[in-house]
Amino acid sequence: MTNTPKGTLYGIGLGPGDPELMTVKARRVLAASRTIAYFRKRGRVGHARAIVEGLLAAGAAEIALEYPVTTEAPVDSPSYVDAIRAFYATSAEGLATRLDAGHDIALLCEGDPFFYGSFLHMYDRLKGAFRVEVVPGITGMSGCWTAACAPITYGDDVLTILPGTLSESALAEKLAATDAAVIMKVGRNLDKVRAALATAGRLDEAIYVERGTMAGERVLPLATLDHAGAPYFSIILLPGGRGRRIAP
């Protein structure tokens, strides 16, 4: 009997969206991968898959892991949590079957694999049984502050990264206590985030970035944004500079 060595799971950071902002290492691993996998909404090409178009090995097998919910359900509802937990479990089992058979898999990750995101659900379920190698990527927020020409931290600045899902009072308290901030997951939380910034007295400093480094990029002062909702790929920046020790 032969013992097939198990495959390796690669978590490949793709960066903020512009394919030229992938690392040399990510490009190398991707081009050598015989099997790639990625998350996407049902019925879509998938954002991660779109970034690597033209960069894959000819004939590479593709595993599309399709979220069971195509519109944002209330994320605290038990039915949502149950459905998504079952989806992650099934996805991990599918990947495990191929890894057990000796296939390496490159799992595409928008941004950086260890900074939020769905990859972590596979990582936590598979790291005990398989070798996992992570290739870091440029975060979406870094792509956004670069697109906005907005240095985020100077000198001794404190930077706080906040999900827009927090309560308005928690957001306001943390925004008032930091030098610089990035607010992720703005989307349907836009009005609440705006109110929290106003309460913290920092609305006028806030920059709104939509689709940073991608086609359709928009950068504008948050205060001038109309009250229509923000799409998923949007972020709010509160640039630092109060911690600047050496002013010009």
Next chain:
Amino acid sequence: MTNTPKGTLYGIGLGPGDPELMTVKARRVLAASRTIAYFRKRGRVGHARAIVEGLLAAGAAEIALEYPVTTEAPVDSPSYVDAIRAFYATSAEGLATRLDAGHDIALLCEGDPFFYGSFLHMYDRLKGAFRVEVVPGITGMSGCWTAACAPITYGDDVLTILPGTLSESALAEKLAATDAAVIMKVGRNLDKVRAALATAGRLDEAIYVERGTMAGERVLPLATLDHAGAPYFSIILLPGGRGRRIAP
């Protein structure tokens, strides 16, 4: 009379240290640059310059901007602040002379140009007069959490980035109020940072990373590190996971 167009200043993010973790765009811009510039301590090759060894155009001109202080002086002393401010002013004037003459300059930046770092001192002084283009890079902290196999944020985690230069009480207060944290600029602040983590009740979660992604990389629980000082390229991570909505 002809009017020479002014040159462009490129801020090139080099990432955390491993040259393969540079972006494809950074490599392209660097390989095409006729003039590069970088900061370094006097008498050293310079860390940024070492990363790009073998990646520059043949015959590229090099401008080494050498810090006037080779050992860490008390950074709040007036003499330090005066010396470093004069150094940044002179450095910017030198770059401006070449940009005025129509030369593009690629200024090397460890990590990401808009996330802390000396590049910002040039950016603030030159952006009004010259075109500046920034290529984002993977931050040092991202290289460190990848090296440590430590996902830094899940789900709705709050992440706080803290300079180790803050007071012990400020550090302890912010460490107690966040899900995840990264402490930068550990170096001579190691003992203070350790005390603050203990006060916040989080010393046992802390991971110490020295020279992440570089030769001589060390990763260990902070609690097991001896009390000798930490070098400049060290960082402390407090991984998240409390904000995990979908547990396995």
